[in-house]
Amino acid sequence: MKFIHTADIHLDSPLVGLSAYQDAPADLLRTATRDAFTRLIDDALTESVDFMVISGDLYDGNWKDFNTGLFFVREMGRLRRAGIPVYLLLGNHDAESEMTRKLQLPDNVFVFETRKAHTLYLEAHKVALHGRSFKDAATTDNLAATYPAYAEGYLNIGMLHTALEGNAAHANYAPTSIAELEAKGYEYWALGHVHEHVIHRGKSTIVFPGNLQGRHIRETGPRGAVLVTAEGNEIRSVDRMLVDVLRWHALDVDVTEADSFGDALAAVGRALDQVVADGADGRPLALRVTLQGASPAHGALFGLEAQLRAEVLALATALGSDRVWIEKLKVRTTPARTASRLAERSDALSDLQTLLAEAPQSTEFLDSLLPDLQAMVNKLPLDVLKSMPELERIRSGDLSALLDDVTPGLLAHLASAGEAR
Incomplete structure (x- = not known):
């Protein structure tokens, strides 16, 4: 039976x-x-x-x-x-x-x-x-x-x-x-x-x-x-x-060894190739790609999730547009440089680090930022707001946590930009 x-x-x-x-x-x-x-x-x-x-x-x-x-x-x-x-x-x-x-x-x-x-x-x-x-x-x-x-x-x-x-x-x-x-x-x-x-x-x-x-x-x-x-x-x-007709998959990519945006993109490409080679019983894949690791490329990736997703989507399309779709791409890397190393510098970057470290405790500074940021955020589509926790924090007035999240990436980005010049 x-x-x-x-x-x-x-x-x-x-x-x-x-x-x-x-x-x-x-x-x-x-x-x-x-x-x-x-x-x-x-x-x-x-x-x-x-x-x-x-x-x-x-x-x-x-x-x-x-x-x-x-x-x-x-x-x-x-x-x-x-x-x-x-x-x-x-x-x-x-x-x-x-x-x-x-x-x-x-x-x-x-x-x-x-x-x-x-x-x-x-x-x-x-x-x-x-x-x-x-x-x-x-x-x-x-x-x-x-x-x-x-x-x-x-x-x-x-x-x-x-x-x-x-x-x-x-x-x-x-x-x-x-x-x-x-x-x-x-x-x-x-x-x-x-x-x-x-x-x-x-x-x-x-x-x-x-x-x-x-x-x-x-x-x-x-x-x-x-x-x-x-x-x-x-x-x-x-x-x-x-009997599923489409399969969801979380793809975590270690970019610890990546020195640049291009290196990180290449690491994602290799990971995509492997996922497709492993197969999903012939089903299309919906992927969420997350970049991880303490990477020298952290600064080069800062604020570029949309561009990186577009690049990764192009890689996926080359593998077959009916086989892979990039649902979302997240950058969850951390700087290879520690805050203490940046503090040892005697330049504008170390001064900025000090300013940003003190900013979350400055009510006057946060209050001066909030109206303009909220006016900008309130014009964005709801789907975009839900996709970025940072924007929700601006809406709720929680700038202290936002500064804590953004500071490492911003400093790493400025440091790598300065070295490139």
């Missing part, structure tokens, strides 16, 4: 911040969650699975476009024609969705009720499927404690949308623990809510399949569902089914 376990599909989840980049592959990103789900349905048909379980967050909150729901119904219709039933648990995002309450689903889709946990018996496969949907988005009760007792003579599968213990990165909804889940005696727990792929093999097999498609840089690496194979009341295998 085979079934697919998926969760956290977030159909048509809006991608934030893309308007800041005219070169973004907007069409691909806009349809990525749908395309990944279609791939999953294709795989379900190819594998001739016995059923599918969806452990919450099919939708993405209070998303009012009913075309999203109609797309889901259409894909369920494909499974219906193949005789494949689907068991759907509503998660925190589904509890907010109008489509959850109003959309008429095909008769092969069964939705767990919100009032209490209950069991569906799939007699053809001797499976007892236990679950309870979220009624409210912020469900913080321990739902697992209310789940039915073990059903003898059946393969017991528990469906639950939960943060589980130790997942601090996710809202603490329907909290429970591995020990509590195992105490139920179910052979398999089909979990949702945590977007990373996690498998616990103990008294019970406890699985987060992860989400189907990474939607931003915090969701890097392969994404998909799992194909579970069982015999009798034993789980034989849990295999990943990778």
Whole structure:
């Protein structure tokens, strides 16, 4: 017996911040969650699975476009024609969705009720499927404690949308623990809510399949569902089914040895070549490139993130414009020269360092800067403001922290410029 376990599909989840980049592959990103789900349905048909379980967050909150729901119904219709039933648990995002309450689903889709946990018996496969949907988005009760007792003579599968213990990165909804889940005696727990792929093999097999498609840089690496194979009341295998259509990747580049802007760019180029050579199962890549290290090139890179991103984007285009997109480039280098070495100089640069070191404590100086800086920043697009923490600090009036951040790069830039002359 085979079934697919998926969760956290977030159909048509809006991608934030893309308007800041005219070169973004907007069409691909806009349809990525749908395309990944279609791939999953294709795989379900190819594998001739016995059923599918969806452990919450099919939708993405209070998303009012009913075309999203109609797309889901259409894909369920494909499974219906193949005789494949689907068991759907509503998660925190589904509890907010109008489509959850109003959309008429095909008769092969069964939705767990919100009032209490209950069991569906799939007699053809001797499976007892236990679950309870979220009624409210912020469900913080321990739902697992209310789940039915073990059903003898059946393969017991528990469906639950939960943060589980130790997942601090996710809202603490329907909290429970591995020990509590195992105490139920179910052979398999089909979990949702945590977007990373996690498998616990103990008294019970406890699985987060992860989400189907990474939607931003915090969701890097392969994404998909799992194909579970069982015999009798034993789980034989849990295999990943990778269905993502675009993959996010954080590329950290060490430029410690770079002496110039050109050297740093060359280091990024080599790193890009390696990422492309390693491949992403043939999928396009969305990269966030971060330059790191105590580098002599720190001053030459100061304030040039936009130019550097354009140069790196050109390198990526040469590798194949449909294969690599640079989502963002960040310079997180530090000066190779220490502040104490600059202080040893007896010139205008050391005087400037002293002035900048004292500036954060000078209220009068900061107050004189703030109006002009805020007037400039308030004219910028919102996406640009969100992409640069330094600009947000100006808006909030926090110039002390801004000076602390900018000073090392500015001094390094002036020092390298002076040496170049």
